[in-house]
Amino acid sequence: MAVRAIDTPLLLCTMVVVLTGLVSPSTAGLSLDTVRDFLTREEDTIVFSLIERAKYPLNRPAYDPLHSAAGRRLNASFVELFIRESEAVQSKAGRYQSLQEIPFFAYRVPSALAPPYNFTSDLYPAAASVNVNDAIWSMYFDELLPRLAKNGDDGNYAVAADADLACLQVLSRRINYGRYVAEVKFRGDQQTYTSLIQAKDRDALVKLLTSEAQEDVVKRRVEKKAAVFGQSVTLDGPVQTDANSQANSSLFKVDPSVVYELYGQRVIPLTKQVEVEYLLHRLD
């Protein structure tokens, strides 16, 4: 499938996460089961968010700095400006006090709005800020969005940008959750991981973290979810359960094969990248 290019924002995403008040990793709460349940539930959120972005056309002016006065002045697309302002509000509202959430841009905004909450962390502090948000940003705008949204312009730039932000946020949370996956695996076999980390043996770490059979299950399950959640449900008609049962995949709001490939080529490899980077800082 052809991938159309979109002008992406030139500004580099700043990846600094402020880790104030980080406590030592707690030993309760995190297990292989809770990690697996979290990742499985995020699949639904990812599929929903992709379907919702596909509701709107591409709306190309929203992605081109030249199309608004503010964009030309700031050399940033409308979508980038929208995401910066929205993340600033969410930062003020305390969203990033939870380490599960990582912004695409760094903010120096105190969490003034939010009621206080005592977050504990399951992550090792020196490795907790590992993330691949810059790769997720490029992947989303350069590769994924052109496969989701049809050509066209309905002027609903703010609504479409809000849908972009929802996609980016859940992809970021899901992929950067690799930190939690790595932490659980590390705790489960501390001896093996410690020697590979000390040897900085990336290849062996990747191999140890990989289960092709499990990855295949995940890819086929998200493809099925795209079919189940992205069909037009009618009161009396049958419910499609098989992404491949229809010759015409255009009956789905998002082509299930796009979600299969998103996971196979991006979500799973990027998650493993996060896992490896996290582990390489796990003994710092």
Place this chain on the structure above:
Amino acid sequence: MAVRAIDTPLLLCTMVVVLTGLVSPSTAGLSLDTVRDFLTREEDTIVFSLIERAKYPLNRPAYDPLHSAAGRRLNASFVELFIRESEAVQSKAGRYQSLQEIPFFAYRVPSALAPPYNFTSDLYPAAASVNVNDAIWSMYFDELLPRLAKNGDDGNYAVAADADLACLQVLSRRINYGRYVAEVKFRGDQQTYTSLIQAKDRDALVKLLTSEAQEDVVKRRVEKKAAVFGQSVTLDGPVQTDANSQANSSLFKVDPSVVYELYGQRVIPLTKQVEVEYLLHRLD
């Protein structure tokens, strides 16, 4: 089903919509088919948004003005402050230049961020600002949210509030779309509607706008969508297609009967209220 009470924000929602640059209703684009397609597609968005809010516990401190310093100072809950600030960003981003979108609070923010777009309107200018956002706000926080979210507090206030805003926005867009429904029906039988409008005969208008058979189809379809979209899809397991086929409705992320009742008791009646109010201003 018991409905738990939540403290709702005391501030009244301001319902003023700035209708600058409104053009006369266009005659193209709006038809019974496009209106029906729009409403059917919004059902999916509503069900997705409810499922996503149900992912987080109730997070009660977010709804109580006493739980944050900012809340006590401004006599508003965290969620209300979050929605005000988020809507202000979206207003700046031009969201409300489209008449399909109506904010819960009024803003005097110019749409400085957005690329220009020439919106045309299908609505009659003097009736276009009709909406029931205040009723939607109360209904959501007082009745619906307590049936969606389990008791508990995970501190993810900003994420939960963002999910609240998504629910409110799509419910507002769907219900206030009654303006478009009314416009299409008015154009289809101008003579009958004109005499009822001139007589200010609300009851006859409601009767003319009501199709119990069609409402029954909608209610049962959204219930089915809640089952199809809210189940745990597994790779090899069967896909549930019947909201009532399982003795235990807790297997769904949102109880399908809640969505059935939401439509029957709130969405459909409030839409009709919008339709009637719109029509009563249709000859102004």
